[in-house]
Amino acid sequence: xxxxxxxxxxxxxxxxxxxxxxxxxxxxRNLFVFNVMSSPGAGKTTFLVETIKRxxxxxxxxxxxxxxxxxxxxxxISQTGVPVVQVNTGGACHLDALxxxxxxxxxxxxxxxxxxxENVGNLVCPAEWNLGEHLKVVLLSVPEGDDKPVKYPQMFxxxxxxxxxxxxxxxxxxxxxxxxxxxxxxxNPQAKILKISSVTYEGYGEWLNELEARIKEVGR
Amino acid sequence: MHEGPVTESILKIVLxxxxxxxxxxxxxxxxxxxxxTGYEExxxxxxxxxxxxxxxxNGAELxxxxxxxxxxxxxxxxxxxxxDQYSLFCPKCGFYGGNVETGKELYVESIEIE
Numbered sequence: 351x352x353x354x355x356x357x358x359x360x361x362x363x364x365x366x367x368x369x370x371x372x373x374x375x376x377x378x379r380n381l382f383v384f385n386v387m388s389s390p391g392a393g394k395t396t397f398l399v400e401t402i403k404r405x406x407x408x409x410x411x412x413x414x415x416x417x418x419x420x421x422x423x424x425x426x427i428s429q430t431g432v433p434v435v436q437v438n439t440g441g442a443c444h445l446d447a448l449x450x451x452x453x454x455x456x457x458x459x460x461x462x463x464x465x466x467x468e469n470v471g472n473l474v475c476p477a478e479w480n481l482g483e484h485l486k487v488v489l490l491s492v493p494e495g496d497d498k499p500v501k502y503p504q505m506f507x508x509x510x511x512x513x514x515x516x517x518x519x520x521x522x523x524x525x526x527x528x529x530x531x532x533x534x535x536x537x538n539p540q541a542k543i544l545k546i547s548s549v550t551y552e553g554y555g556e557w558l559n560e561l562e563a564r565i566k567e568v569g570r
Numbered sequence: 571m572h573e574g575p576v577t578e579s580i581l582k583i584v585l586x587x588x589x590x591x592x593x594x595x596x597x598x599x600x601x602x603x604x605x606x607t608g609y610e611e612x613x614x615x616x617x618x619x620x621x622x623x624x625x626x627x628n629g630a631e632l633x634x635x636x637x638x639x640x641x642x643x644x645x646x647x648x649x650x651x652x653x654d655q656y657s658l659f660c661p662k663c664g665f666y667g668g669n670v671e672t673g674k675e676l677y678v679e680s681i682e683i684e
Contacts (some may be wrong), residue, residue: 355681356679361601423592536668
């Protein structure tokens with residue numbers, strides 16, 4: 351009558367399969383890819399502009415910009431002169447592997463060394479969606495408060511590098527860096543935590559050194 | 571959130587196996603959902619009902635087995651059950667954080683066909 355069949359197959363496999371394809375494509379082109387996530391307004395785009403300015407003398411950079419709507423961020427990035435593609439998700443709260451797969455067909459991958467993906471501003475969803483990237487970078491800005499890692503553990507557990515941004519504003523906020531470090535290390539002992547300011551440029555040296563070390567690790 | 575795409579993926583896996591075994595229809599589907607995934611059973615059921623119409627899985631019973639979140643404390647090594655994805659506090663030593671040993675599971679366990 352009824353026949354029972356063992357399946358034991360993981361769900362969410364479609365995005366993982368495409369993410370794996372993306373990764374294979376990136377490796378075949380010798381391309382290092384990192385995914386930048388944070389809540390809206392933490393300073394991702396400004397941080398990217400400053401990072402690109404410092405990376406471009408050594409590496410050819412391309413960018414995929416993710417937003418629900420508008421070209422605002424892509425336009426800011428394009429002022430640096432590097433190739434950029436704007437993805438509008440039209441309502442989806444995160445980028446997924448398929449969107450990245452389509453977006454990179456508009457970039458000259460053979461002429462790039464580093465691809466930066468700026469995800470949709472959101473501390474909840476993007477953490478769950480693998481894009482095929484080598485590195486996940488999360489930004490947390492001082493004005494947002496030091497309780498975000500406790501409240502959004504999945505995002506902070508997924509971060510390979512956590513950048514505390516807007517540290518020039520520390521004197522004006524009750525932001526306890528030790529609290530953030532304690533929680534993040536509890537969630538993810540491997541995470542590297544750095545502090546930067548895109549106004550004073552404090553911390554950019556260490557950030558670029560760390561990034562370059564990761565790029566070299568992947569063999570680029 | 572995202573129970574829509576997750577349920578689509580569940581159905582895709584179910585139909586692949588059903589077709590491979592030349593099923594006339596799917597009677598039952600067993601899935602395993604760890605509590606750390608945050609997926610709501612009621613939302614999955616909502617999408618399941620809508621998506622299975624006009625497929626071999628129309629009317630199939632959906633059984634959901636939940637797996638609790640167990641954590642091995644980084645501080646003292648104690649294994650404890652956490653209430654939800656926000657409560658990684660060790661009841662023995664109070665340390666925040668540990669290795670999540672169970673709770674992330676998300677898979678289709680089996681299907682019953684005829």
